[in-house]
Amino acid sequence: MCKDLNITKPTLIIDKSKCLYNIKNMVSKAKRHQLQFRPHFKTHQSLEIGQWFKDYGVEKIAVSSLTMADYFSKEWNDITVAFPTNILEIETINSLASKITLNLTVENSESVLYLKKHLTHKVNIFIQIDVGYGRTGIAPYNIDDVNFLLEELDNSPLMKFVGFLSHSGHTYKCDSEECIKDTHSRSLKVINQLKSNYHSRYPNMIVSLGDTPSCSVSEDFSGINEIRPGNFVFYDLMQYQIGSNTIKDIAVAVACPIVAKHKNRSEVVIYGGGVHFSKDRLIENGITIYGKVVEKTKNGWSKILANTFVKSLSQEHGIIKVPIQDFDSYRIGDYVLILPVHSCMTVDLMKNYLTTEGQQISTLI
Amino acid sequence: MCKDLNITKPTLIIDKSKCLYNIKNMVSKAKRHQLQFRPHFKTHQSLEIGQWFKDYGVEKIAVSSLTMADYFSKEWNDITVAFPTNILEIETINSLASKITLNLTVENSESVLYLKKHLTHKVNIFIQIDVGYGRTGIAPYNIDDVNFLLEELDNSPLMKFVGFLSHSGHTYKCDSEECIKDTHSRSLKVINQLKSNYHSRYPNMIVSLGDTPSCSVSEDFSGINEIRPGNFVFYDLMQYQIGSNTIKDIAVAVACPIVAKHKNRSEVVIYGGGVHFSKDRLIENGITIYGKVVEKTKNGWSKILANTFVKSLSQEHGIIKVPIQDFDSYRIGDYVLILPVHSCMTVDLMKNYLTTEGQQISTLI
Numbered sequence: 001m002c003k004d005l006n007i008t009k010p011t012l013i014i015d016k017s018k019c020l021y022n023i024k025n026m027v028s029k030a031k032r033h034q035l036q037f038r039p040h041f042k043t044h045q046s047l048e049i050g051q052w053f054k055d056y057g058v059e060k061i062a063v064s065s066l067t068m069a070d071y072f073s074k075e076w077n078d079i080t081v082a083f084p085t086n087i088l089e090i091e092t093i094n095s096l097a098s099k100i101t102l103n104l105t106v107e108n109s110e111s112v113l114y115l116k117k118h119l120t121h122k123v124n125i126f127i128q129i130d131v132g133y134g135r136t137g138i139a140p141y142n143i144d145d146v147n148f149l150l151e152e153l154d155n156s157p158l159m160k161f162v163g164f165l166s167h168s169g170h171t172y173k174c175d176s177e178e179c180i181k182d183t184h185s186r187s188l189k190v191i192n193q194l195k196s197n198y199h200s201r202y203p204n205m206i207v208s209l210g211d212t213p214s215c216s217v218s219e220d221f222s223g224i225n226e227i228r229p230g231n232f233v234f235y236d237l238m239q240y241q242i243g244s245n246t247i248k249d250i251a252v253a254v255a256c257p258i259v260a261k262h263k264n265r266s267e268v269v270i271y272g273g274g275v276h277f278s279k280d281r282l283i284e285n286g287i288t289i290y291g292k293v294v295e296k297t298k299n300g301w302s303k304i305l306a307n308t309f310v311k312s313l314s315q316e317h318g319i320i321k322v323p324i325q326d327f328d329s330y331r332i333g334d335y336v337l338i339l340p341v342h343s344c345m346t347v348d349l350m351k352n353y354l355t356t357e358g359q360q361i362s363t364l365i
Numbered sequence: 366m367c368k369d370l371n372i373t374k375p376t377l378i379i380d381k382s383k384c385l386y387n388i389k390n391m392v393s394k395a396k397r398h399q400l401q402f403r404p405h406f407k408t409h410q411s412l413e414i415g416q417w418f419k420d421y422g423v424e425k426i427a428v429s430s431l432t433m434a435d436y437f438s439k440e441w442n443d444i445t446v447a448f449p450t451n452i453l454e455i456e457t458i459n460s461l462a463s464k465i466t467l468n469l470t471v472e473n474s475e476s477v478l479y480l481k482k483h484l485t486h487k488v489n490i491f492i493q494i495d496v497g498y499g500r501t502g503i504a505p506y507n508i509d510d511v512n513f514l515l516e517e518l519d520n521s522p523l524m525k526f527v528g529f530l531s532h533s534g535h536t537y538k539c540d541s542e543e544c545i546k547d548t549h550s551r552s553l554k555v556i557n558q559l560k561s562n563y564h565s566r567y568p569n570m571i572v573s574l575g576d577t578p579s580c581s582v583s584e585d586f587s588g589i590n591e592i593r594p595g596n597f598v599f600y601d602l603m604q605y606q607i608g609s610n611t612i613k614d615i616a617v618a619v620a621c622p623i624v625a626k627h628k629n630r631s632e633v634v635i636y637g638g639g640v641h642f643s644k645d646r647l648i649e650n651g652i653t654i655y656g657k658v659v660e661k662t663k664n665g666w667s668k669i670l671a672n673t674f675v676k677s678l679s680q681e682h683g684i685i686k687v688p689i690q691d692f693d694s695y696r697i698g699d700y701v702l703i704l705p706v707h708s709c710m711t712v713d714l715m716k717n718y719l720t721t722e723g724q725q726i727s728t729l730i
Contacts, residue, residue, distance in 0.1 A: 008453040009432065042680060064681045065636075067374065083681055084624040086636050087698045088373040107625055110697035135682060136625050136634055169679070259449040260472055260501050269501055271430075271451050275713045279644040314534070315407060315709055316429045316448055317500060332475035333452045344680055348640045349714070365730065 005358055007335045010276040011255045012346065012353035014234070014361065015300045018251035020052060022232050026215060027056045033221045038062050038080060038208070040230025043344045046363040047075055049233070062228045066092045071364040073100050080208070081105060082165060082228060084128065084136050087114045097121035105165055107137050109145075112152045112159070119158040126165035126208060129194060131187035133169035140194045150198075163206030163225070166191055171213035177243045184214035192223035216244040236343035237292060241282055252353070253294060253301055253337040254346060256318060258330055266324045270336060273316040277338075278345035287311075291338040293320060300356040301337045310338060370723055372700045375641045376620045377711065377718035379599070379726060380665045383616035385417060387597050391580060392421045398586045403427050403445060403573070405595025408709045411728040412440055414598070427593045431457045436729040438465050445573070446470060447530060447593060449493065449501050452479045462486035470530055472502050474510075477517045477524070484523040491530035491573060494559060496552035498534035505559045515563075528571030528590070531556055536578035542608045549579035557588035581609040601708035602657060606647055617718070618659060618666055618702040619711065621683060623695055631689045635701060638681040642703075643710035652676075656703040658685060665721040666702045675703060 005011070023039075030037035039053055042064040050061070050072065060078040063069050066089045069079045073096055080103035085093070087110075096102045098121045106112050107128040115123070127149055130137030138145045153161040168187040174180045187209060195207055210227030216239075221227070234252045235245040256272030282289045291310035294301040311321045318338075322330060330336070340346035347353070353361045370378070388404075395402035404418055407429040415426070415437065425443040428434050431454045434444045438461055445468035450458070452475075461467045463486045471477050472493040480488070492514055495502030503510050518526040533552040539545045552574060560572055575592030581604075586592070599617045600610040621637030647654045656675035659666040676686045683703075687695060695701070705711035712718070718726045 008456075009430075009451065065374075083636070084634060086374065086622050086624050088622045088700070091373075108697060111624075114698060134630070135677075135679070135684065136627075139629070257451050257453045259451050259476075262501075264504075265499070269449060271448070274643065274645075274710055278639065279710070280639075312500075314500070315713070319500065332473060333479060335453070345639055345644070348680070 005255070005354060005356075007255045007257065009257065010272045010350070012350035013253050013255050013300070013337065014353050014355050015251045015253075016052075016355045016357065016359075018249060019049070019233060022235065022249060022251060023053055023056055026229060026232055027058065029215065030227060033219075035221055035224060036060065036206070036226040038226050038228050039233070040064070040082065040228050041072060042068060043230040043233055044347060044363070045071075046361055047072065048361050050075060062230070066096070068364060069096055069102070077101060079103065080126065080165075080228070082167070084108070085111045085115065087111050087118075090114075090118050093123070094118075094120045097123045103162065106149060109148055109152070112149055115159060116152060116156045122158050122160065124162040125153055125159045126163055126206075127161065129164050129166045129191060131166040131168055131190045131209070132183070133167060135167075135169055137166060140190050143197070146194070161202065161205075163202075163208060164191060164194060165208040168209065168211050168214055171211050172238075172242060174213060174242050177217045180213045180217050180243055181220075184218045185220060187214070188220065188223060195223055212239060213242050213244045231344055234343040234347070236346075237282055237289070237339055237341045238280065241284075247304055247339070250339050250343075252343050252347065253339050254291070254350065255335045255337055257335045258332055261327070261330060261332065263324075263327055266322055266327055267311075268320040268322055268327075268330045268336070270318040270320060271316060272318040272338065274313045275315055276346070276349055277310070277313060277318070277340055278342060278349055279313060280342035280345055282341055289341070290318070291340055293322075294337050294339055296337055304339065370620070370719060370721075372620045372622065374622065375637045375715070377715035378618050378620050378665070378702065379718050379720050380616045380618075381417075381720045381722065381724075383614060384414070384598060387600065387614060387616060388418055388421055391594060391597055392423065394580065395592060400586055400589060401425065401571070401591035403591050403593050404598070405429070405447065405593045406437060407433060408595040408598055409712060409728070410436075411726055412437065413726050415440060427595070431461070433729060434461055434467070442466060444468065445491065445530070445593070447532070449473070450476045450480065452476055452483075455479075455483050458488070459483075459485045462488045468527065471514060474513055474517070477514055480524060481517060481521045487523050487525065489527040490518055490524050491528055491571075492526065494529050494531045494556060496531040496533055496555045496574070497548070498532060500532075500534055502531060505555050508562070511559075526567065526570075528567075528573060529556060529559060530573040532593075533574065533576050533579055536576050537603075537607060539578060539607050542582045545578040545582050545608055546585075549583045550585060552579070553585065553588060560588055577604060578607050578609045596709055599708040599712070601711075602647055602654070602704055602706045603645065606649075612669055612704070615704050615708075617708050617712065618704050619656070619715065620700045620702055622700045623697055626692070626695060626697065628689075628692055631687055631692055632676075633685040633687055633692075633695045633701070635683040635685060635703075636681060637683040637703065639678045640680055641711070641714055642675070642678060642683070642705055643707060643714055644678060645707035645710055647706055654706070655683070656705055658687075659702050659704055661702055669704065
């Protein structure tokens with residue numbers, strides 16, 4: 001692989017077979033539970049990879065910005081912006097609403113009243129509910145706030161209430177399947193309680209929920225109509241630590257040239273830093289880890305090399321701690337393959353990437 | 366300013382007057398100490414801002430990758446790549462060496478022997494010395510390693526040894542001017558000791574040293590011929606915490622739309638996350654801080670708003686903690702200005718930016 005791909009600088013490598021496996025699994029799970037599958041495309045940000053989802057019958061997607069919605073609108077005509085509506089981008093909203101089914105997320109009256117006044121085309125509206133993450137969304141007990149928004153929406157010719165949208169981001173604090181399942185079921189309880197208050201009034205209402213940890217390990221989606229996982233397409237070390245995936249499910253790695261070696265510290269210096277990986281990190285047994293080195297194989301990579309990890313990152317430098325007995329196997333002018341801590345951030349930084357077969361994949365830039 | 370700049374999404378704002386002030390100060394300091402000033406351009410990564418340096422007579426620069434060297438070679442003909450030579454990019458090295466004065470950094474025999482074999486044009490070579498940071502460079506007591514490289518260089522028709530290059534990155538661990546000065550003087554001692562061994566053999570040898578903290582606060586550059594600070598052009602909250610600059614010296618801020626508000630938590634949610642700021646953070650009195658909010662003024666910004674800071678970042682979301690008495694002054698559809706923790710990383714993520722006068726500045730993409 002090393003020679004075939006002609007790596008000369010930090011390069012994001014994707015194992016297409018692992019990626020397709022992850023997509024296929026989630027598609028099957030959604031089918032099994034009669035769930036609308038609306039994958040979140042903020043992780044891969046690529047039209048080509050979007051096509052791999054289309055091959056499995058996926059027709060609707062979620063994104064986290066209007067910029068992404070605009071990029072994907074070239075090939076997708078049903079897009080949810082799972083982010084509180086940024087009314088400063090009303091021109092983009094109207095332009096998108098004029099050509100695709102645009103589903104916006106709202107959680108405050110200011111945005112709804114602004115949209116009511118400035119929309120020129122029809123949009124669908126999800127009301128965002130905070131199921132416990134504490135980042136965005138209306139607290140489920142604030143029925144008055146929910147009702148105020150519903151009233152405004154029902155009286156607006158261009159906005160149609162389609163359902164409640166939530167994100168159980170607090171599953172990211174977990175470190176086991178059990179924790180993920182417990183958190184997810186608490187979210188289900190909250191959102192279903194709210195749903196029960198409105199079901200008769202909005203029988204076709206959609207409840208959209210589903211982060212990567214919950215969708216990866218849970219088998220209970222009662223009351224849910226739609227899931228929106230994103231990271232699962234690649235997974236990463238953080239998701240592994242949370243309990244969402246195995247190491248072999250991780251579909252991306254960063255190829256980084258070896259530029260220096262320091263035997264006295266048993267450290268290898270790579271061309272690959274914060275501008276390639278981001279500064280996301282894991283703590284394992286008190287040790288801070290910015291990435292882990294995997295064994296290169298003919299067709300990609302295999303297992304994680306024991307006690308071999310990125311211990312620090314500066315702008316372009318990465319420092320890898322390696323066991324002293326392996327030190328001499330690292331050669332200046334060769335490269336290492338590193339599993340990222342957070343694939344969403346790494347992909348966003350690396351932009352375009354390369355499959356293990358050498359296919360160039362372009363992304364939103 | 367708010368209306369003039371027509372902010373619709375996260376936008377990097379540069380206060381040109383502060384930036385010019387920072388450049389002018391460092392140019393004067395270098396002159397005052399008879400130092401060659403070779404600013405590091407990894408921070409701004411912009412040809413236009415490079416022109417501002419040219420206006421102050423700067424003719425030589427440093428960068429941290431061959432990609433940056435290639436970008437700046439359009440307008441600069443003396444560039445040092447202050448990063449251990451990545452021999453996998455030999456084609457770029459030869460192409461650059463054919464058109465500009467290219468100064469490479471080496472710290473191991475493998476790279477030197479490879480260059481000796483594959484160079485097609487002349488390059489200048491700095492030997493990198495570790496003055497205590499412990500990231501890259503030959504330990505100053507490894508005289509044998511230094512001598513081996515010097516012998517190879519002296520016997521190579523295309524490589525010319527021009528001096529020793531070091532980076533006192535350990536000043537970044539400081540939190541006061543005194544600490545920075547102490548660290549810097551220890552580096553001076555180490556590098557000058559080494560220099561004394563080779564001065565008679567290489568009378569024109571250059572000693573290149575100088576990180577932003579040392580160059581900002583120290584007045585002792587004895588034995589040094591060249592300084593390479595980079596971050597000083599913008600500064601940031603991290604440099605302020607280290608002791609390099611005052612808050613009013615910080616020349617960049619990120620404008621972020623306000624998309625949600627949660628009074629019960631006294632938190633404001635912005636469109637502005639890890640993909641805009643990076644995940645660099647500060648710890649202040651035990652509190653983790655990803656950025657601080659400044660007061661907007663007609664021409665830019667003034668003071669930091671007390672007890673108002675970015676407490677967390679996800680991919681596109683930022684959560685700002687605000688004093689409850691200020692809460693109502695934050696309005697959906699307005700935007701806030703945030704000083705970044707680490708301007709180098711933020712600029713790299715944001716790419717193009719805007720001056721407070723509305724001038725578009727392009728960068729390496």
